[in-house]
Amino acid sequence: MPASPSDDDLKQELDAAAKKAGLTIPAERFEVILASYKEQKRMVALLRQPRTAAAEPSNIYSLVAQRQGS
Amino acid sequence: MAETKSPHALSIAEAGARLRAGTLTSTGLTGAALDRIGAFDGALDAFITLTPERAMADAAAADADFKAGIDKGPFQGIPYGLKDIYDTAGIRTTCHSRLRVDNVPPADSVVAARLKDGGGVLLGKLGTHEFAIGGPSFDLPFPPARNPWNRDHIPGGSSSGSGAAVAAGFCRMAMGSDTGGSIRGPGAYCGIVGLKPTYGLVSRRGVFPLSYTLDHCGPLARSVEDCALTMQVIAGHDPLDPASAKVDVPDFSRGLGWGVHGLKIAVPRHFYVKAEGVSAESVAAIDSAAETLARLGATVEEITLPDYDLFNACGRIILSSEAYAIHEQDFQTRPLDYARMTHARIIMGAFISAADLTQAFRLRRELATALNAGVLSRFDAVITASSLAPAPPFADYRDGWPTAWPMQTMAFNVTGNPAMSVPTGFSKAGLPLSMQIVGRPFDEPTVLRIGAALERALGLLDTWPALEGSAAAQAAAS
Numbered sequence: 223m224p225a226s227p228s229d230d231d232l233k234q235e236l237d238a239a240a241k242k243a244g245l246t247i248p249a250e251r252f253e254v255i256l257a258s259y260k261e262q263k264r265m266v267a268l269l270r271q272p273r274t275a276a277a278e279p280s281n282i283y284s285l286v287a288q289r290q291g292s
Numbered sequence: 293m294a295e296t297k298s299p300h301a302l303s304i305a306e307a308g309a310r311l312r313a314g315t316l317t318s319t320g321l322t323g324a325a326l327d328r329i330g331a332f333d334g335a336l337d338a339f340i341t342l343t344p345e346r347a348m349a350d351a352a353a354a355d356a357d358f359k360a361g362i363d364k365g366p367f368q369g370i371p372y373g374l375k376d377i378y379d380t381a382g383i384r385t386t387c388h389s390r391l392r393v394d395n396v397p398p399a400d401s402v403v404a405a406r407l408k409d410g411g412g413v414l415l416g417k418l419g420t421h422e423f424a425i426g427g428p429s430f431d432l433p434f435p436p437a438r439n440p441w442n443r444d445h446i447p448g449g450s451s452s453g454s455g456a457a458v459a460a461g462f463c464r465m466a467m468g469s470d471t472g473g474s475i476r477g478p479g480a481y482c483g484i485v486g487l488k489p490t491y492g493l494v495s496r497r498g499v500f501p502l503s504y505t506l507d508h509c510g511p512l513a514r515s516v517e518d519c520a521l522t523m524q525v526i527a528g529h530d531p532l533d534p535a536s537a538k539v540d541v542p543d544f545s546r547g548l549g550w551g552v553h554g555l556k557i558a559v560p561r562h563f564y565v566k567a568e569g570v571s572a573e574s575v576a577a578i579d580s581a582a583e584t585l586a587r588l589g590a591t592v593e594e595i596t597l598p599d600y601d602l603f604n605a606c607g608r609i610i611l612s613s614e615a616y617a618i619h620e621q622d623f624q625t626r627p628l629d630y631a632r633m634t635h636a637r638i639i640m641g642a643f644i645s646a647a648d649l650t651q652a653f654r655l656r657r658e659l660a661t662a663l664n665a666g667v668l669s670r671f672d673a674v675i676t677a678s679s680l681a682p683a684p685p686f687a688d689y690r691d692g693w694p695t696a697w698p699m700q701t702m703a704f705n706v707t708g709n710p711a712m713s714v715p716t717g718f719s720k721a722g723l724p725l726s727m728q729i730v731g732r733p734f735d736e737p738t739v740l741r742i743g744a745a746l747e748r749a750l751g752l753l754d755t756w757p758a759l760e761g762s763a764a765a766q767a768a769a770s
Contacts, residue, residue, distance in 0.1 A: 236643070240642070244624050248627075251635065251636060254636050255636050255639060258636060258637070258640055262608070262609075264605075265605035266609060268605040269652050269654075269655050270651060271658070278654070278657065279650060280653045280654070280657040285490060285537065285733040286734070288660060288664040289664075289733040
């Protein structure tokens with residue numbers, strides 16, 4: 223498991239990501255956004271569950287079919 | 293004793309019966325609603341735009357129809373409100389935002405049109421968290437709505453004005469939208485009923501989007517029956533909404549009086565008992581409600597679902613990605629026109645990769661299958677927490693949106709199942725407590741049936757917030 227990035231690394235990462243997206247984060251908003259960025263990275267890691275290549279995404283599930291519990 | 297009820301305390305069905313019997317007029321009912329709004333909304337800020345002329349014209353038309361023997365259904369002559377992200381022809385629709393403060397749509401949203409065609413009376417447009425995602429912000433052109441049970445507390449969001457208006461008795465029903473809990477949250481915090489229907493059952497056309505694959509339109513109402521009657525008007529296939537489902541519209545009220553005898557209800561207690569920020573009072577109220585349902589004849593059984601954290605992560609990544617895609621251009625050109633809280637929330641979508649989003653969609657399918665094939669193939673419904681604690685004070689939002697959001701509603705935006713928040717009682721501090729009832733896709737009648745049985749058993753419908761106190765507080769503050 224990779225080591226958790228330091229706060230300084232995260233700040234640089236967020237800065238770079240904002241630049242890539244063409245965004246400027248106002249200085250007075252940076253700390254709040256950094257806290258959310260940290261939380262988002264935690265959530266993104268949760269998405270990676272063990273699954274095979276055959277596990278297709280949700281745009282093929284049908285609520286009408288799921289109504290029957292299938 | 294029903295004859296002594298104030299107009300605001302009449303259910304939609306009770307008001308409808310009196311309108312049809314000629315013992316009440318819609319103009320009288322609407323005038324009383326406008327008077328109540330005039331007396332108390334200064335302390336609650338539920339409405340952004342009040343439409344009294346339109347309301348009285350709608351009411352007069354409804355009265356004329358009643359006299360002519362024309363019956364357009366359960367909403368004829370009934371006052372209602374719309375969250376200010378629902379387009380209304382000729383009436384500004386601001387999304388509670390500086391960016392759309394002068395926006396006047398040329399046409400009604402589908403839901404607004406259906407309520408109008410059904411003879412409803414539009415009182416006005418209700419406050420929201422900015423673009424249905426921001427927060428209780430004070431740096432916007434309009435103040436945030438306040439909780440009628442205690443105006444120092446938030447009413448929940450994002451359908452904040454809708455929750456406040458219904459709880460205050462300004463109208464029996466107000467439309468909200470729900471992308472991660474924005475109907476059920478205000479329902480929970482305001483002590484009313486909030487129904488997020490199955491994804492695709494109610495058209496989203498003409499409602500400003502937040503997240504295309506998670507957005508749902510639905511009612512906040514004083515009672516389960518009011519919700520059912522609203523659904524009868526607004527549900528149905530819309531060929532121009534790409535997500536609209538082609539399914540039969542059921543009779544939503546059919547099971548309201550059936551009770552719960554013989555139903556099998558699952559409780560994923562692990563979702564909420566040890567969650568961060570959960571209150572003992574909220575858990576005790578859900579446990580007590582489960583015991584009540586069991587006493588009424590349901591089989592209630594504890595079950596296990598995937599961790600709530602997985603549902604939440606899945607929904608948050610999808611929501612942030614889709615919301616940012618919608619707002620990308622404005623974010624690059626006029627980011628400071630958004631409230632601080634809105635800006636801090638929407639910007640997160642800029643930092644999500646295509647692979648992250650695809651993983652979220654893969655997980656979404658797994659979670660939907662775990663709920664539907666894993667649990668709802670054996671049970672009629674699931675009950676769980678909607679909010680983990682009573683409504684927090686505005687002061688908790690001074691520094692922005694809290695990282696841990698004490699709500700467990702996102703799971704059913706991810707799966708698309710119908711989910712309804714219902715009141716379960718009050719905290720020691722006098723704030724509403726709640727729980728959530730979740731059903732199979734398109735099985736709203738069972739969700740409503742369980743909600744109605746619990747509502748009857750708990751007997752909370754005649755408890756109203758003391759608005760006179762709110763008005764006094766507002767007068768003192770000013």
